[in-house]
Amino acid sequence: MFLCRQKNINLRSNQEIVLKKSMGLFRTLRSNIFLFLLGFLFSFNLYGQVEEGEKLFKQNCASCHLMSSARLVGPGLEGVTDKYEKEWLISWIRNSQALIASGDERAIEVFEAYNKSVMTSFDFSDDEFTALLDYLANPPVKEEIASNNAQNSVEQGMSFSTKMMIIALILATIVFLLVSIKNSLKTALGKETETIPQTLFSQYQLFVSNNINVLFVGAVFVIVSLKFVFDLLMGVGVTTNYMPEQPIAFSHKIHAGINGVDCNYCHTSARHSKHSSIPSADLCMNCHTYINEGSVSGKKEIAKIYDAIGFDPETRTYIEGYEQKPIKWVRIHNLPDHAYFNHSQHVVAGGLECQDCHGPVEEMDVLYQHAELTMGWCIDCHRETEVKMEGNNYYTHLHEQLKEKYKGQPITVDKMGGIECGKCHY
C-alpha cells in the first residue's frame, strides 16, 4: 500500500509503454499469434516486476540515491547494473560492511570514495532483488509524462482577460461598422449623419425612456452586486493560496520534484493516521547527515536543522546534552476544530493522490494552500468521486447491495452516507 502516488503514475506510464511495446510486437509478429501472446504475457510480467522494483527503490533507496549519474548521499545508480554484476550488487546491498571486510577491492574503492559512510543493509528476498535490479537496469521513461504536462499547460494558456479583450474588440468593431453603415445609408438618403458618440447617446436616451429597460438593467445591477458581496463574504476565512514564510526555507520542489523523494518518506503517518504529520528533525537527518549544503541556499537553511537537533556538521556527530529546539512551522492547511478529517481515510481507503488536494507540491518552491478547504469543496468531491470497491473485501457485500439499489448509477461517496453531517462533525 505504500507509495500509492508513485505507483499510480507509473501504472499509467507503464501501461503506455506496454501498449507501445505490444503494438510493436503486433506489427512484427503479426503472422505468429502464439508468439505475440507469449510476448504480451511476458511484457506484462516484466513490467509488473519493474513496477515492484520501482516501489522498492522509492521506499528504500531514493532517499540516498538518484536514478541518474548525479550524486546524492550515495552514488547515482544510472547504469550501475552494467558496471557491476548482479551477484556483487546483491551481496553489497545485503551487507556492504561484510563485503568490505572480506577485502573486495571494488567494495573498498566505493567505500573510500564516499567518505566511508556506511550504507544501510537491506535484507530483500531473491524475488525482490530480481525486481529491484531489473528496475535499475530499465529505469522508466520520464520524458513522455513531462511532454503531456506541457501540452496541458498550453491548452490552459489563454487566460480569461485575454478572451474578454478579444470579445470587447469584436463588439467595438461591430458598433463601428453598424454606425458607418447607418451613416452611409443616411448620406445616401440625404439625412444628417451622426458621429459615434451621438449615436450612442441617442440610443441610450431611447433605451432609458422605456421604464422596463431601466428596471431590467437595475435588477441586473443589483443581482451582480449582491453576487459580488456574497462572494466577498464567502471568501472570508478561505485561505486558498496562503503562502506563509516558514522558519526554514524548505523547498518541496527540490525534495519531491527534482530529487523524487516520495511524499510518504517524510509524511510517514499520512497512511496510518488522521494527520499527515510534519516530519521530525531526526527524519531530516537521515539524508542531511551527509548533505549539508543545498544548491540554492547553501549551508544556511540546512544548518537550521542542525541547530534544532544539535548536530555538529564539522565532526558529523550529535552534540551531547544539547537542548533541542523544536522547529515551529507555520501551518498552512487549517481545518476548524469541529471538522474531522482523516488522511489515511482518503489516501489508503479512498486511494487519492496527495496532489488531488494539495496541488502540484512537487513544483512548489514555497508551499501554498492549493484547495479551498471549504465544506462545499469537500462535499463536491464526495458527490463526484466513485468509491473504489473492487478488490476490497470490506465492500464485497455492500457493493452488491448498492449495485442493486442504484442500478447502473456510479456509486459515489455520498451514496454511502459520505455527506452526512456526522461523518465529519462529532
Added chain:
Amino acid sequence: MDSKKQYWKGLAQLENDPAIEKLAHNEFSEHLPVDEFLGDKKLPDTSTSRRDFLKFLGFTTAAATLAACETPVVKSIPYVVKPEEIIPGVANYYASTIYDGRDFASVLVKTREGRPIKIENNQGCANARIQASVLSVYDSSRLQYPLKSGKKSNWREIDQEIKSSLVKLKDKKKIILTSSILSPTTKDIIGDFIKHYDNVEHIMLDSVAYDGLLNANNDAFGVRAFPSYYFDKVNTIVSFGADFLGNWGSNDYSSDYVKGRNPKNKKMSKHYQIETNLSLSGANADERIQIKPSEQDYLISNLLQALKGDKVKIDSRITKIYKELLSNKGKSIVVCDSNNKNTQLLVNDINMVLKNYERTISIASPNYLKQGDSDRVNLLIDEMKKGDVGALIIQNINPVYNFPNADLFTQALTEVELKVSTSLYLDETAKLMDYVCPEPHNLESWGDANPSHTNYTLMQPTIAPIFNSRQFQDSLFSWMEKSLDYSTFLKNYWKSKGLDWEKSLHDGYFSFSQDKPKIKLYKFQGKYVKNNDNDKIELAVYESIGIGDGYQANNPWLQEFPDPITRVCWDNYLTISPITAKELGLKNWHVSNGALNGDIVDVSSAGRTLKSIPVLIQPGQAKDTIGMAIGYGRTSSGKAGNNVGFNAFPFIGHQNVTIKKVDGEHEFASIQLHHTMMGRDLVKETSLSEYIKDPSAGNYREKYYTHKGKLPANEVSLYEAHDLENGHFWNLSIDLTACTGCGECVIACQAENNIPVVGKEEVRKSRDMHWMRIDRYYSSDMNFKKGKELDISTIDMYKQMEKAAENPQVVFQPVMCQHCNNAPCENVCPVAATTHSNEGLNQMTYNRCVGTRYCANNCPYKVRRFNWFQYSENDKFDFNMNSDLGKMVLNPDVVVRSRGVIEKCSMCIQKIQELKLNAKKKGEPIRDEDAQTLCSSACSTNAIIFGDVNNPESKVAKMRKDERAFDLLDHLNVRPSVFYQTKIRNKA
C-alpha cells in the same frame, strides 16, 4: 363584555398571601443571575446610556467583523526526535495495573501522543473509580515536589536527613505503615529494609477494615486471608449485608454473578440479601430482607443452628433461606460484611456445614487484596504514645482521615521523632509529617501485583512522571543507600524467575505457580448470639459506589457521579427509612425548580457528634436505622473534594445513635426526581418461571386500532422509513437482567466523550451533562389492578403509585440517546443540526446548532443535554477543563462543545468511524468482536452489547431477535436503535 367571574391560581392567592402579591409583580419568581451570567459582578453599579450601548454594539460588531477577516497564524510543531512507537493521531494501548490501596484492576491504558486518556478493562473488572483514575493523573492538587516541614525541598536534602535520622534512632522502633501491599517485589524490598536497619516493622492497614473476616479465617483455617468466591458456580447466594456487587471484597464478583444468572440457561442463581441500607447488591437481589444491624448476629446464629440440625425455632424471615440452602449444599455462598470476628466465624461455620469450601469458596487459593491489621495499628497508637516509636514511614494510607480512631492516632503522632509520608497527595496525614515524598500515579509507575493465588499482573508507566515524584520502592532504595532503580530491579526479579518478561508486560497479567497455603483442620468456633431487642436507632456505615473510601475525593468525575441508589451527587447524607422519618418529623421536599431539599439533624453516638447533617429519605432502608457513607468530608484532598459532605469514618463501629432535628435545610443535587414508574412499563419485567414457560413473558406490546385491525405500533407509521437494510445498522442491546447499575459505563462515557463536570449548583438545576444515566426505579405497592379493587379515585391511586414500597424491588435502566429511526428531535430542529445517518444513528452537529432546544423538548427519553455555559476555560467551572493540565485527559477525537449547543450520546461515532476505516484499510469485513462503544467495552457483565444488526452473525442481531427484546416506550413507535432485554427475577 364585563365578567364578574374571578379565578384564583391557588389558595394562597385567594387568601391574599403577600408573597403571591409580590410574585405577581415580577415576571420571574427567582432572581435572574444576569450579572453572574455576564461575568461582571460590578455591572449593576455602572451606568450605560442607550446611546452608549448602541455605540458599543456598533463598535464590537465592526471589531468582530474585522477580526474575523484575518486568518490567525497557527504553528505546527513536530517532534525533534519522534519516539518510534508514536504515530501522531493513532492511539497506543498499554496493559497495566491500577492499585491505589483500595481498588485493584488489570487495565488497558489508551494513550494519545504519550498521554493516557482512557482506562479500559483488561482482565477482570475496572470499576467506576478505576475508570475515573485516569483523571487523577492530571490533578494539579497532587504533590509536585518533596516537602520538608511543609516547605519545598529537594530529594537530596530530605534523603540525607531521613537517612541520618534513621541511623540515629538505632534502638527505637521504626514502623513502615502501608496499605495492603500486593507487590511481591515491594515486599522483598521492605524485607531488605527491615534487615538493613534494626527494629523495623512493616504494618499494613486497609482504609475499610476487613479484620473480622481475616482474623476469623486465621482462627478457622490458619490462613489470614480473604477467600476467593465463585459466584458463577452457585444456586443460592445469601449475603448478610455484604455489598459484593458494589464495594465488598474484590471488584470481580459482578461478572461471575451475572454469568450465573443467565435466563437462557433456564436456571438462575437465587440471591437473598439481608441488610440494613439499600445497597447495590440489595437492589439486584431476588429477595431482600430488611434488618437492623443488631439483628444480624442473631439471624446468622439462628441459621447456623438450623442448618446444623439443632432444635431451634427458625426465625420466620429466614425459613425460606434455610430450606433453599439445605437443598443446595456445595452450591451456595453465604457472605457477611461484619467486621466482627465471631460473626465471621459463624459465617465460616455455615459455609462449612453447607460444604461450600473448595467448591464455591476457596480458602486454598486466597485473594490478597485485603491484608490490613487494625488491631496492630491500635497497638501502634499505644506504642507511639509511650514514645517507643522513633520513626514512622507512611505509604499510601491516610489514617488521620480514615482510621476510626483517627483522633488518637493524630495525638500519638506528636510523640514520633521522624515522620515520613510517601503519598500522591498532601492529604490529612501527609500534612502532619516532617517529610513528604511525592509518589507518582499508577499510570506513571512500574510495579507488579499478586491480587489472588497464582495470578499476577504488571504495572508499566504510560507517561513520564509529570511532577517531581519518586516511587516508594526507589525511596526505600535510596534510604538503604543502594544504587538500584526499581524498574530494573523489577525486571531482573521476574526474569530471574524465568518469566517471559516481554510477553507478560504486553499482556499485563500472567500466572505463576505458588505454594498453596497450609490449612489446618477445621473446628467450629462461632459462638451463638441471642436475639436482643434494641429499640434505639441504629447506624450502618457504608461505602458509596462513586467515592469509595475517599481516596479519589478530588476527582470531579466521581463527585458528580450520581449514586446508583440515591441518585444524589456531590454529597453524603443520612439515609433514613420513610417510616422512621415520618416518626421523627423529617422531610424531603422539592423546591420550585424541582430540586430536592431536606431537613438537617445532629447525630450523636458515644461522645461523637456530627452537626447539621442532611437527611435523605431512602425507601428500602430498614426501619429505625440510618446509613451514612464514608469517603466524604475530606479537608485536604484538593479543590473539588474538600469539604464535600462529612466524615463518617469516626462512626465506624458505632451502633446506637440519637438524632435531633435542627433548624435549617439542606440542598441536594439529585439527578432523578421521580422514583417509581407510575404504572407505566418503562422496564418490562417478569419472573424466571414465567420466562421458562414463555420467553416473551412480560414483553407486552401496545396495539393500536387501525383499518387493518389491531396492530403493534411498529407496524403503523406515517413516516417514510430510512433505508437501513443496506450497509451497517448499528444497534445497542442492554440486558436489564445483567445490568447491576454499577455505573462503570457512565464514567467510561464521560472519559471518552469529553463530558464536562458542571458542579453541584448546576446539577440541582437539572443541568447535568452525562450522556448516559442509569435510571433507578422502585416498585410501588399500588398498581392499576389494586387501585380498582380498592375502589379509590384515580388521583389517589396515582398519589399512592408515586410512593415507593417500604421494601421495594429495584430496577436499573441505563438510558442514553436511543437513536430513534423515527426521531422526534430531527423533525423539530429548525436548522437541521440533528439528522439521521444511513447507519441508524441520530447525529448531532454541534457547529450547526443554534440552541433552540426544541429537540430536547421533543425527546421522549430526555437524553439531550444543553450547554448552558462554556464549561471549558471558565473559572466558574473550576474543574478539569479549566486548566492546561486537566485538559490533557481530553479525547482529541471528540470535539469539546461550546456554550449554547445541545449535545448527546453519539453512539461513540468516533469509534464506529475508526472501526470502519481500519476494516477498509485492511480490506477485510468488520469483525463483530471489534465493534464496541465505550459503554459496551466498559461493562464487565456484558449487559451492553453493540454491533451491526445487518450482520446476521453478530451478537446484537441475535439479541434483536430475542423474545426478550423491547424498545423503550415502544408505543411511540420512534423505532430506536437502542433496545432492551426484559428484566428477569428469580422470584415466584
